Amino acid sequence: MFKVAPILAFTDNYIWLISNPDTKEAWVVDPGDAQPVLDKLAISGEELAGILITHHHPDHTGGIAKLLEHKNVPVYGPANDKIKEITNRVKEGDTVEAAGSSFKVIEIPGHTLDHIAFVYDNAENPAVFCGDTLFAGGCGRVFEGTAEQMHGSLSKLAALHKDTQVYCAHEYTQSNLYFAREVSPDEQAIRDRLSRTATKRRHSRPTVPTPLSIELETNPFLRCDDQDIKASIETHSGKTLPSPVEVFAEMREWKNNFVDP
Numbered sequence: 001m002f003k004v005a006p007i008l009a010f011t012d013n014y015i016w017l018i019s020n021p022d023t024k025e026a027w028v029v030d031p032g033d034a035q036p037v038l039d040k041l042a043i044s045g046e047e048l049a050g051i052l053i054t055h056h057h058p059d060h061t062g063g064i065a066k067l068l069e070h071k072n073v074p075v076y077g078p079a080n081d082k083i084k085e086i087t088n089r090v091k092e093g094d095t096v097e098a099a100g101s102s103f104k105v106i107e108i109p110g111h112t113l114d115h116i117a118f119v120y121d122n123a124e125n126p127a128v129f130c131g132d133t134l135f136a137g138g139c140g141r142v143f144e145g146t147a148e149q150m151h152g153s154l155s156k157l158a159a160l161h162k163d164t165q166v167y168c169a170h171e172y173t174q175s176n177l178y179f180a181r182e183v184s185p186d187e188q189a190i191r192d193r194l195s196r197t198a199t200k201r202r203h204s205r206p207t208v209p210t211p212l213s214i215e216l217e218t219n220p221f222l223r224c225d226d227q228d229i230k231a232s233i234e235t236h237s238g239k240t241l242p243s244p245v246e247v248f249a250e251m252r253e254w255k256n257n258f259v260d261p
């Protein structure tokens with residue numbers, strides 16, 4: 001079994017370090033910057049063995065070239081000409097062997113069209129590395145795909161085992177939960193989660209990963225078929241929204257313009 005540690009990059013990116021405690025082999029997910037990874041490896045004594053990439057954005061790929069200068073390792077990622085360092089282009093259903101474990105590739109377009117996730121669907125310790133698609137308490141912006149694609153991708157992630165640990169790529173939880181509270185002011189579970197999150201952030205502690213079960217309960221973007229959320233989004237947008245995709249699209253638009261209290 002692998003262990004996972006966060007490496008903070010820029011202001012709020014997490015580069016996830018997946019390592020095998022027996023072999024000291026380490027893989028990194030979405031190294032937007034190389035130096036924090038090299039610093040971490042120097043301290044831990046682990047050896048870089050490979051790189052996993054979820055999508056082409058520079059804050060997820062900018063450190064690949066420098067890491068490859070440090071050590072020539074395989075780079076698994078989506079087919080996209082913008083990421084020229086990728087050695088193994090993977091797609092839905094492919095399997096990647098990393099740090100002694102098997103990760104399944106799923107395609108989750110919407111934030112970008114090339115976005116993929118790496119799923120460890122072992123019944124004991126399920127995990128997903130989902131980049132900028134599902135965040136703790138929220139979801140990524142829809143830059144390249146359609147609302148329908150993003151909603152479909154979030155539904156795909158929501159269907160994973162409920163104990164799956166969600167390793168997203170940014171520390172956006174507190175801001176996301178302010179928005180979730182705005183959408184559902186009466187939901188005690190959201191208020192409780194916001195309070196726990198605020199405490200962690202006051203001590204600069206990561207709020208991720210989180211189990212999918214918590215997301216299913218408190219992340220409004222995974223609950224577009226909930227009648228109370230639908231009513232809240234309809235009231236805010238002034239529109240009738242017959243389908244969960246339309247609820248999602250309006251909620252995402254609202255969040256794009258939402259300012260933290």
Ligand SMILES: [Zn+2]
Nearest residue numbers: 055057111132
């Ligand atoms: Zn991104």
